[in-house]
Amino acid sequence: MLKTPDVLLLLCLVGAANALYKQWIPDTNYENKTNWDKGAVPCGNDIVQFSAQRKVSVFVETTHAVQEMKFPVDGEFILNSGAGFYVVAGQDPSCGQGVVTQFKDSDSLQWFNPALWQAAATLDDLQRGNFLFSVHEESVPCQYDDVVFKALSSFSVDTSSSQSSIPVKSVSVQGKVFDSRSEFSQYLSSRSGQLQFHGSSAVTVGNPGCGDPTGCDCGNSVNHQRICSSVKCASLNCKKPLLPVGHCCEVCGAIVTIQYAAGFNLQTYRQRIYQLFLALPKYKSIQLGMSKVFKSQRLMGIIPFGTSPEIQVAIVDGEKGTLSENLARDIVNDVDSHGSNFGITGAGFQASSGSSSESWRWCRVGVPSLPSLPSMPSMPSMPSLSSLKRNTDIGELGGPLDHGFENPMFDKPEMLPDILEAKAINSISMTQTGVYYINPVYDENETDFNA
Numbered sequence: 292m293l294k295t296p297d298v299l300l301l302l303c304l305v306g307a308a309n310a311l312y313k314q315w316i317p318d319t320n321y322e323n324k325t326n327w328d329k330g331a332v333p334c335g336n337d338i339v340q341f342s343a344q345r346k347v348s349v350f351v352e353t354t355h356a357v358q359e360m361k362f363p364v365d366g367e368f369i370l371n372s373g374a375g376f377y378v379v380a381g382q383d384p385s386c387g388q389g390v391v392t393q394f395k396d397s398d399s400l401q402w403f404n405p406a407l408w409q410a411a412a413t414l415d416d417l418q419r420g421n422f423l424f425s426v427h428e429e430s431v432p433c434q435y436d437d438v439v440f441k442a443l444s445s446f447s448v449d450t451s452s453s454q455s456s457i458p459v460k461s462v463s464v465q466g467k468v469f470d471s472r473s474e475f476s477q478y479l480s481s482r483s484g485q486l487q488f489h490g491s492s493a494v495t496v497g498n499p500g501c502g503d504p505t506g507c508d509c510g511n512s513v514n515h516q517r518i519c520s521s522v523k524c525a526s527l528n529c530k531k532p533l534l535p536v537g538h539c540c541e542v543c544g545a546i547v548t549i550q551y552a553a554g555f556n557l558q559t560y561r562q563r564i565y566q567l568f569l570a571l572p573k574y575k576s577i578q579l580g581m582s583k584v585f586k587s588q589r590l591m592g593i594i595p596f597g598t599s600p601e602i603q604v605a606i607v608d609g610e611k612g613t614l615s616e617n618l619a620r621d622i623v624n625d626v627d628s629h630g631s632n633f634g635i636t637g638a639g640f641q642a643s644s645g646s647s648s649e650s651w652r653w654c655r656v657g658v659p660s661l662p663s664l665p666s667m668p669s670m671p672s673m674p675s676l677s678s679l680k681r682n683t684d685i686g687e688l689g690g691p692l693d694h695g696f697e698n699p700m701f702d703k704p705e706m707l708p709d710i711l712e713a714k715a716i717n718s719i720s721m722t723q724t725g726v727y728y729i730n731p732v733y734d735e736n737e738t739d740f741n742a
């Protein structure tokens with residue numbers, strides 16, 4: 292156990308380290324023209340309507356002239372200081388012809404729609420628009436995130452889900468931060484709270500932040516389907532689209548998989564990658580999301596038999612993925628030369644061009660070029676199946692090696708030919724990136740491979 296001062300220090304680091312802020316984008320503000328069916332904020336000659344049944348909380352920042360206004364039966368205006376409405380006598384020369392304009396219905400905006408959130412590492416970044424890219428599951432607030440509804444703003448969010456509650460660390464509304472469960476549930480039952488939050492699940496605050504410097508699991512995989520139901524995947528034209536864990540769509544880009552040990556700090560490493568690479572002009576168009584994921588280990592690529600945590604770096608560049616691949620190489624090379632300083636034990640990547648690379652510090656991985664599959668069982672570089680198994684135990688390689696030979700079945704040597712036979716047909720396409728296996732006698736000079 293750590294002594295008290297260490298614990299405090301650790302908590303401080305963690306507090307700063309893993310609090311991601313997720314901000315809800317849409318608003319129900321009077322001044323936002325996207326909230327009006329005519330696409331413009333009403334002016335002095337306009338007749339303003341709120342549909343009678345609409346339950347809405349509208350934030351009004353300034354003073355507005357109107358011709359006439361029909362209020363909702365059940366709703367509220369939150370007036371900024373000095374804000375209000377007045378009726379213009381006669382024509383307002385600064386306004387057009389005068390139209391009937393209706394406040395749009397935004398009842399159906401879902402909490403679990405990843406497009407409606409933006410993420411940042413700090414509140415400052417949130418304000419400056421330094422947003423972080425995330426896989427879809429993590430675009431929606433994770434269980435240890437701080438949720439922000441903009442100050443000087445109101446909103447309407449449907450929190451329906453299959454779970455009874457949506458736990459988060461804190462929620463801030465109108466600039467007030469709620470991190471006490473009872474205080475926030477009191478807010479939810481207030482008039483504003485009821486108009487802003489509706490749906491079957493209750494948002495609960497007071498969840499502890501992420502206490503693990505190596506990162507925490509977002510916790511949104513239980514809502515994967517709900518999250519993905521609002522996502523439309525773009526059509527892709529790269530050779531080998533990739534599906535990052537937690538994402539709804541395949542992407543053209545690259546996925547770096549990082550294995551870590553004690554001493555790894557996700558936030559520190561994220562900063563390193565941003566400063567070292569993403570700040571470079573050549574990587575300006577890159578979107579990079581880094582998080583701890585639990586990748587399910589699959590037997591024969593089909594039967595799940597467990598999960599292992601690893602750091603996933605999903606890289607997307609909006610084109611064919613060439614830029615992403617360059618960055619993935621840079622990251623793996625960096626791990627190669629400096630990874631041990633950061634508690635990183637190995638890294639590898641897959642790119643949608645079809646190439647890939649491994650750099651495993653503690654157990655070497657060979658990527659042989661395979662002229663043809665039938666020759667595999669007799670390949671000289673596969674001398675001992677039992678030693679393959681031994682290295683597997685050390686490695687937990689998961690990740691890009693999913694189709695590889697870290698398979699526990701391989702400690703039954705007699706099964707190997709069958710497996711190869713069974714896979715002989717699809718392993719060609721499946722291994723555009725090369726076939727991987729852990730080779731204990733592989734040349735120690737080689738750390739970076741291209742298939």
Ligand SMILES: *[C@@H]1O[C@H](CO)[C@@H](O)[C@H](O)[C@H]1NC(C)=O
Nearest residue numbers: 316317318320323324325326
């Ligand atoms: C207005 O609403 C849209 C859509 O909800 C949002 O994207 C935009 O940021 C809002 N505008 C401002 C100024 O907040």
Ligand SMILES: *[C@@H]1O[C@H](CO)[C@@H](O)[C@H](O)[C@H]1NC(C)=O
Nearest residue numbers: 731732733734735736737738
């Ligand atoms: C590894 O590198 C050393 C020095 O560069 C070289 O002498 C040796 O032959 C290499 N080993 C293999 C197996 O290629």
